Amino acid sequence: MEIGHFINGKYVKGTSGEVFENRSPVDGSLISLVHEARQDEVDQAVMAARRALKGPWGKMSMAERSAILYKVAEGIEARFDEFLRAECADTGKPWNMASHIDIPRGAANFKIFADLIKNVPDEVFDMPTPDGAGALNYAARGPKGVIAVISPWNLPLLLMTWKVGPALACGNTVVVKPSEETPTTTALLGEVMNAAGVPEGVYNVVQGFGPESAGAYLTSHPEVDAITFTGETRTGEIIMQSAAIGLRNISMECGGKNPALIFADADVDKAVAGTVRSAFVNCGQVCLGTERVYVQRPLYEEFIAKLADQARQLVIGPPDGKGVSMGPLISLEHRNKVLSYYEKAVAQGADVVLGGGIHSAVEKFPGGAWIEPTIWTGVKDTDAVMKEEIFGPCCSVVPFDDEDEAVQRGNDSEYGLCAAVWTENLSRAHRVAAQMDVGLVWVNSWFLRDLRTAFGGAKQSGIGREGGVHGLEFYTEHKNICIKL
Structure with a gap:
């Protein structure tokens, strides 16, 4: 053609x-x-x-x-x-x-x-x-x-x-x-x-x-x-x-380097489901996707375990595959870029909770841009995977102690497209949303869009x-x- x-x-x-x-x-x-x-x-x-x-x-x-x-x-x-x-x-x-x-x-x-x-x-x-x-x-x-x-x-x-x-x-x-x-x-x-x-x-x-x-x-x-x-x-x-x-x-x-702020009073199962979707949908190739996940310390270990468990259940395959929830990256060139960040994360001391390489679907489709969904812990705020937009199916999960810290670290980016806030405290939801330097804030949700509302980002x-x-x-x-x- x-x-x-x-x-x-x-x-x-x-x-x-x-x-x-x-x-x-x-x-x-x-x-x-x-x-x-x-x-x-x-x-x-x-x-x-x-x-x-x-x-x-x-x-x-x-x-x-x-x-x-x-x-x-x-x-x-x-x-x-x-x-x-x-x-x-x-x-x-x-x-x-x-x-x-x-x-x-x-x-x-x-x-x-x-x-x-x-x-x-x-x-x-x-x-x-x-x-x-x-x-x-x-x-x-x-x-x-x-x-x-x-x-x-x-x-x-x-x-x-x-x-x-x-x-x-x-x-x-x-x-x-x-x-x-x-x-x-x-x-x-x-x-x-x-x-x-x-x-x-x-x-x-x-x-x-x-x-x-x-x-x-x-x-x-x-x-x-x-x-x-x-x-x-x-x-x-x-x-x-x-x-x-x-x-x-x-x-x-x-571009975007979007944070999710997950507080200890959040519904953990809903927060996990929302984060899996925001980090891995479209193989992570979404400008609104979540690449930085901040979890309040009392919920941190439980959240990581459940996030990894749900990510393991993603069905990865071709568009017409049964039950497929994630396909390949757009190209081999883009996969090379994403893989370079996977390598940087490890080189800078990250712990790989899940993934970190090329997905096994490449055995059936050897010319495809297949990659594993990846979760890191143990990263520093100054690491490349916390600063630069990757545009792949990956996220870093880090702990925080209090609300002020979460807001400060969530805003610590040259980008300002969107943020997700997970909490059952309505006052906190309003308070945190007002302080985020972004164009869109979702509370206890992600990617709910009314086409009549404004869409766009702050900063770069x-x-x-x-x-x-x-x-x-x-x-x-x-x-x-x-x-x-």
Whole structure:
């Protein structure tokens, strides 16, 4: 299978003839050959998006655009199995996860913003004037323009549509550069867009890499008005440098080194179940995942024993395997990175409670990026595995004595995406949540998401907020109009 670009409503292969291989994380087999975009293809996509702003899309009413976005969502739902198979092939994640989270959310992201855009309150203010007649101020909202969407490989359809949905709802046009690891569902969505009646040039896709490839060409393009990105903090810094030329707007969701604070009065079984999920779901490749676990000393030994016991029960295998709860990492290259942290942990004195190496599934699937879920104790707060984002199925469990210590150590990170607090004391829950330097705090839960709420991080975990009306704000250009009465 070959995958090309989607430009101005049509699939094209590009002029360079350069292709790269998209291989299965499960066994290393070839999934597809993907055409790499060069400057010419990016130019074509951006200019198609620019023209579409002034075409039928720009002239549609909000209600008409919302109706089309609902059709896009219905198109994803109608081809659910096709999207499911493509997503699982590219990522290696279990069907159970993709069928309950990735694909349903991919559709929901269009519906939620199609509804929200119709309910944004008007801003109208009357004001006095020296002559007593007064004046009226009101806000006019319009699209920001051509949006560059740089989406990641861990939740490809979900996080791409999380950006495309609100961008289109606000009347913008988009050029998407998906991760080179997961090109398929972003390309497939082009067919759904056409079938739903999305005009040519509104949704465009260019395939390729980041530096000196499609990503760099797109983020530096002078006709791009704003950039939205999810990925590593270092890549975000590079994109910020591109965006600085022309003072273009940016929205970024970047790295995390998220803590869980588990107090002695917590329901230990619920805390263990939540931590297993937050540390190992999607093979630990979740920006919101927990890599630092702080447990109050009276509960510490019991918690570790139960955490290790539950982690041992994870069923690891291919996407379609019976009862599989964890698949491989995205690639052999990423596995090498994660394994390097496994080695650093031991070298710096960590005790390995569970895992620590390549998983035995590699015997059946020798080309796959298999790895063991891993738990460490005996680590220091200054160790690499406590400071740097690993993005793999692992966590460090360390004891603490009191609330102040837990908050201080939980905040001891250059990142600030999210935190989980486990306690039966409601006053403590409010008190600790208020002190965490993060964008999201879960109390006695993890990954409960209402799409109407703000999503984003503090410190080096990102810039701006997505979700709800907060997400719509980024994609909207505001104009105040003052009329003298």
